[in-house]
Amino acid sequence: DGGITQSPKYLFRKEGQNVTLSCEQNLNHDAMYWYRQDPGQGLRLIYYSQIVNDFQKGDIAEGYSVSREKKESFPLTVTSAQKNPTAFYLCASSILPGTVYEQYFGPGTRLTVT
Amino acid sequence: ILNVEQSPQSLHVQEGDSTNFTCSFPSSNFYALHWYRWETAKSPEALFVMTLNGDEKKKGRISATLNTKEGYSYLYIKGSQPEDSATYLCASPNDYKLSFGAGTTVTVRA
Numbered sequence: 051d052g053g054i055t056q057s058p059k060y061l062f063r064k065e066g067q068n069v070t071l072s073c074e075q076n077l078n079h080d081a082m083y084w085y086r087q088d089p090g091q092g093l094r095l096i097y098y099s100q101i102v103n104d105f106q107k108g109d110i111a112e113g114y115s116v117s118r119e120k121k122e123s124f125p126l127t128v129t130s131a132q133k134n135p136t137a138f139y140l141c142a143s144s145i146l147p148g149t150v151y152e153q154y155f156g157p158g159t160r161l162t163v164t
Numbered sequence: 165i166l167n168v169e170q171s172p173q174s175l176h177v178q179e180g181d182s183t184n185f186t187c188s189f190p191s192s193n194f195y196a197l198h199w200y201r202w203e204t205a206k207s208p209e210a211l212f213v214m215t216l217n218g219d220e221k222k223k224g225r226i227s228a229t230l231n232t233k234e235g236y237s238y239l240y241i242k243g244s245q246p247e248d249s250a251t252y253l254c255a256s257p258n259d260y261k262l263s264f265g266a267g268t269t270v271t272v273r274a
Contacts, residue, residue: 149257
């Protein structure tokens with residue numbers, strides 16, 4: 051089955067620790083995205099990657115970092131510099147970059163930092 | 165950040181009734197409009213990507229219309245069923261990115 055996997059589903063961390071969220075896709079998609087969802091708000095873009103070894107900041111990149119060393123993988127690191135890291139994180143991909151292409155989403159990771 | 169707004173925030177509909185709700189977006193430099201359905205405990209999935217003014221798309225009992233000149237899209241659900249209960253998101257492009265609305269949460273009562 052083709053799709054996007056995110057792990058883990060739930061993640062708990064202490065304040066001050068960095069944490070990395072996994073995102074893998076076997077759809078052979080070029081573009082990948084990380085979003086954050088907070089209650090009552092739309093999905094907000096953290097980072098996106100149009101192609102391997104390239105990525106761009108989204109609207110709320112501060113306190114986050116990413117890498118895109120392989121086409122199928124786009125991990126997100128939430129650093130200790132992120133002031134409000136507790137949120138639901140969604141990874142997505144599209145066959146090509148550009149916004150006429152529908153995005154396919156993973157199941158998400160709920161991160162709780164205390 | 166592109167301002168995409170959805171209304172209402174939530175609605176309840178009786179099983180068998182039809183309903184509709186709105187997505188508004190800046191009409192200048194329009195490129196595309198996306199609709200996604202997000203059921204509880206599942207991943208968001210694409211319903212439609214619309215690009216032409218006046219376009220109407222349909223998937224089963226769900227359809228959408230697009231007015232790019234005035235900057236709005238309607239999503240319609242005909243004869244609502246409990247499985248239609250979900251949050252419906254719209255999104256409009258901003259450069260290579262999508263800006264999402266906060267969603268309309270639909271609850272279908274049996």
